[in-house]
Amino acid sequence: MNAKVNIKKILVIGGAGYIGTDLCFELLKKGYSVICYDLLVYNNKIKSKSILNHKNFKFIKGDINKIQKYKNDFDNLEAVIILAGLVGDPITKKYKKKSRLINYVGIKNCIDFFKKRNLSKLIFISTCSNYGIIPKNHKADENYPLKPISLYSEDKVKIEKYLLKNKNIFNFKTTILRFATAFGVSKRMRFDLTINDFLRQLYFYKKLTVFDPDTWRPYCHVKDFTRCIIHILNVKTFLIDGEVFNVGSDQNNITKNELIKKILKQTKIKAKISYLPYSKDLRNYKVSFKKIENKLKFKAKYSVSFGINEILKSLKGKKFKKKEILGNYKIKLKT
Numbered sequence: 001m002n003a004k005v006n007i008k009k010i011l012v013i014g015g016a017g018y019i020g021t022d023l024c025f026e027l028l029k030k031g032y033s034v035i036c037y038d039l040l041v042y043n044n045k046i047k048s049k050s051i052l053n054h055k056n057f058k059f060i061k062g063d064i065n066k067i068q069k070y071k072n073d074f075d076n077l078e079a080v081i082i083l084a085g086l087v088g089d090p091i092t093k094k095y096k097k098k099s100r101l102i103n104y105v106g107i108k109n110c111i112d113f114f115k116k117r118n119l120s121k122l123i124f125i126s127t128c129s130n131y132g133i134i135p136k137n138h139k140a141d142e143n144y145p146l147k148p149i150s151l152y153s154e155d156k157v158k159i160e161k162y163l164l165k166n167k168n169i170f171n172f173k174t175t176i177l178r179f180a181t182a183f184g185v186s187k188r189m190r191f192d193l194t195i196n197d198f199l200r201q202l203y204f205y206k207k208l209t210v211f212d213p214d215t216w217r218p219y220c221h222v223k224d225f226t227r228c229i230i231h232i233l234n235v236k237t238f239l240i241d242g243e244v245f246n247v248g249s250d251q252n253n254i255t256k257n258e259l260i261k262k263i264l265k266q267t268k269i270k271a272k273i274s275y276l277p278y279s280k281d282l283r284n285y286k287v288s289f290k291k292i293e294n295k296l297k298f299k300a301k302y303s304v305s306f307g308i309n310e311i312l313k314s315l316k317g318k319k320f321k322k323k324e325i326l327g328n329y330k331i332k333l334k335t
């Protein structure tokens with residue numbers, strides 16, 4: 001029989017990044033066709049042969065500010081997932097103008113480009129950093145007031161507001177996912193994220209300075225973000241239309257102090273830890289992940305302990321070298 005198989009085509013904008021490469025890989029495994037659109041601002045080329053050589057994978061090197069140029073590639077899309085951006089407080093502080101141009105102007109340009117096109121879902125990846133600083137005994141759910149305290153989260157909040165305000169004029173259903181801080185091993189590794197960074201420093205240098213050890217943060221494994229996005233692609237649109245979800249798990253809300261204790265106990269690394277009671281990063285927030293659990297039946301499954309073992313194993317296995325600095329430190333664009 002010659003039945004025509006209907007493969008769903010997904011556009012992953014920013015798909016060559018830390019979360020994006022994991023997502024592209026899993027989407028391909030699940031039978032989707034994937035277009036990865038990315039400017040490779042850190043020269044972060046996808047190296048995985050299982051992605052690059054996959055018959056349903058296409059890579060387009062392009063800027064989100066110039067997405068119009070490739071309009072012919074974007075017919076018959078099922079969904080667009082927007083991950084692209086300058087990600088994190090340090091890199092956005094370092095490149096303020098570029099950051100606004102990418103994280104606000106560029107993302108808005110993509111949304112406007114797709115607003116009248118024929119696709120089912122647009123998923124915008126935002127951040128729990130939008131909650132900024134909250135009192136110790138509070139937990140932020142999706143209705144908690146947003147208090148962005150960095151350029152990075154200011155732009156995320158602006159895009160969230162733009163999407164929610166205009167949701168009725170878009171052809172697609174829109175969903176905003178506020179991700180916790182990521183950890184875990186990915187094909188495009190980032191060691192500038194707290195858990196990954198702590199492990200790398202402890203493993204290679206046996207010493208670590210911890211700023212503001214009592215501040216809270218929610219963490220989530222990169223694989224759980226991928227699982228979540230794929231889950232959203234498969235739920236009924238009325239459940240996710242115009243909705244905001246925090247993504248992470250309540251059990252992975254911890255202070256840096258607790259995190260260090262966990263890492264040292266689990267890895268048995270003997271290291272010199274210095275604590276400094278202040279930080280340039282004032283963020284401090286605990287987050288509730290009940291909405292996504294209750295409404296979409298999605299539960300993150302990877303614990304911080306799982307991530308610690310996984311990262312340690314990859315360091316021991318020489319997957320990452322000491323001299324290799326992997327993360328969002330310096331833009332490598334010819335502009």
Ligand SMILES: NC(=O)c1ccc[n+]([C@@H]2O[C@H](COP(=O)([O-])OP(=O)(O)OC[C@H]3O[C@@H](n4cnc5c(N)ncnc54)[C@H](O)[C@@H]3O)[C@@H](O)[C@H]2O)c1
Pocket residue numbers: 013014015016017018019020037038039040041042044062063064065082083084085086087088102106125126127128178179180181182183188190193328
């Ligand atoms: N990693 C985290 O802890 C975390 C936490 C919360 C939210 N998020 C969000 O998840 C998304 C992905 O994060 P990540 O950790 O994978 O970051 P990343 O820096 O690894 O990936 C971002 C990708 O965007 C691309 N990009 C940047 N500017 C571009 C442009 N002008 N045009 C096209 N592509 C461009 C980069 O080349 C990179 O591949 C981001 O939107 C981020 O805000 C991440």
